[in-house]
Amino acid sequence: MTSKQEFIEKLRNSSLRPTKQRINICEVLFNRDKTFHFTINDLFNLIKDRTADKVSLATVYNTVHAFHKKGYLKEIPINSNQTYFDTNVTDHHHFFDVKEEKLIDLKNEDVGPIEIQKSIPGKKIKSVEVLVKLED
Amino acid sequence: MTSKQEFIEKLRNSSLRPTKQRINICEVLFNRDKTFHFTINDLFNLIKDRTADKVSLATVYNTVHAFHKKGYLKEIPINSNQTYFDTNVTDHHHFFDVKEEKLIDLKNEDVGPIEIQKSIPGKKIKSVEVLVKLED
DNA sequence: TTCGTTGTTTATAATTATTCTAAAGAAGAT
DNA sequence: ATCTTCTTTAGAATAATTATAAACAACGAA
Structure with a gap:
């Protein structure tokens, strides 16, 4: 509180x-x-x-x-007509239940490290986000 | 062709x-x-x-x-006012150059395996997508 | 080929999320 | 208190997308 x-x-x-x-x-x-x-x-x-x-x-x-x-x-980042926000600003990822249009947090340790083995000259990585879509 | x-x-x-x-x-x-x-x-x-x-x-x-x-x-899945589509329907990921609003493909092997160590009862994983945002 | 059915295209209107505008109001500094 | 600057607000404007309904085109059957 x-x-x-x-x-x-x-x-x-x-x-x-x-x-x-x-x-x-x-x-x-x-x-x-x-x-x-x-x-x-x-x-x-x-x-x-x-x-x-x-x-x-x-x-x-x-x-x-x-x-x-x-x-x-x-x-x-999600495909929806509306923009979604999250009060959890730490580095973490999401499940998206497509049917119910509901987001569920994935802790960073639930996903394991993500290694990006490609780079674009002159650009640096700002964020890495994983979206796991769920179906029934 | x-x-x-x-x-x-x-x-x-x-x-x-x-x-x-x-x-x-x-x-x-x-x-x-x-x-x-x-x-x-x-x-x-x-x-x-x-x-x-x-x-x-x-x-x-x-x-x-x-x-x-x-x-x-x-x-x-990307946060943009417009919806983006891709002719590559295979399982793969993306860079998004935020400044230029441009998408770049990431081959699956550029990202390495992603292990989702959490599951939601009654739901199965439909897709796993990584979005890597780029800045200058 | 012709005809009837069904699917498709189109212009336009409607809808929806979001941003803009400009005026009124509130916060902060002096 | 007063002045300046920031904030709120209603409502208008914008932009992407979806809905509507009439004209049109593809298909299959006779």
Whole structure:
């Protein structure tokens, strides 16, 4: 459980003003035991349900993008009409249950090391992501 | 080089009527040495340039979806506003040059074996895809 | 070949996720 | 308090994709 005060500091440290909208979004996103996978729409609805004061959709977009830029959220590469984000920003991978459209974390040790034995001149590797699609 | 006749047969065998639009699309897609990565829009423009008779955007969508369903095209999981497809439907992986928005094939042997040491009851693995993002 | 059926193409409208805009509001520094 | 700067917001704009329904083309049977 992270306190509101800690979110305020986290925001300040990132030169993001701690507005009540951002603090609300922090609480919905980061006050959790487990990793959280979501789309903007998921998040928007959760906020509507869970918090008294309302937050506009535009602000949810703005905030998620700001958090992503600051490295507090990770974008998950997946083919879907919506963009998925993850509160777990450590290096890790995913199962995607195609039928239920649900993501499940794979710990790094569940996948073992991935060796990329090819390189492109002038480019360096930014990230390596494994997506394991599941079917019934 | 695959002949028009072969495309016609391929289409017939897939219970897709060999229309002139579909044959044109086949020629643009499959008459190539190397694997081809594309978005619908890329393909639409290529067809406009390369073929005399014009094909509507809706038909390009329809046809790409039909080919994907039949397993002649593979959808590449990637975060982009547009959907990427690949004419290489074998099991393989990709580099994605984030700056240039370009995909590069990684042969399976360039990546080494990927061992998934976790399973979800009642589900089986459909595919394992690695996306390696590149930066400068 | 002709006819009827069924599948396909097409222009256009509709839908959906996302981004943009500009005005009002709130936070921070002085 | 006041000024500046950042943020929020509703709503408009954009862009990819999907749906619609009418015209058209392929196929099979007579």
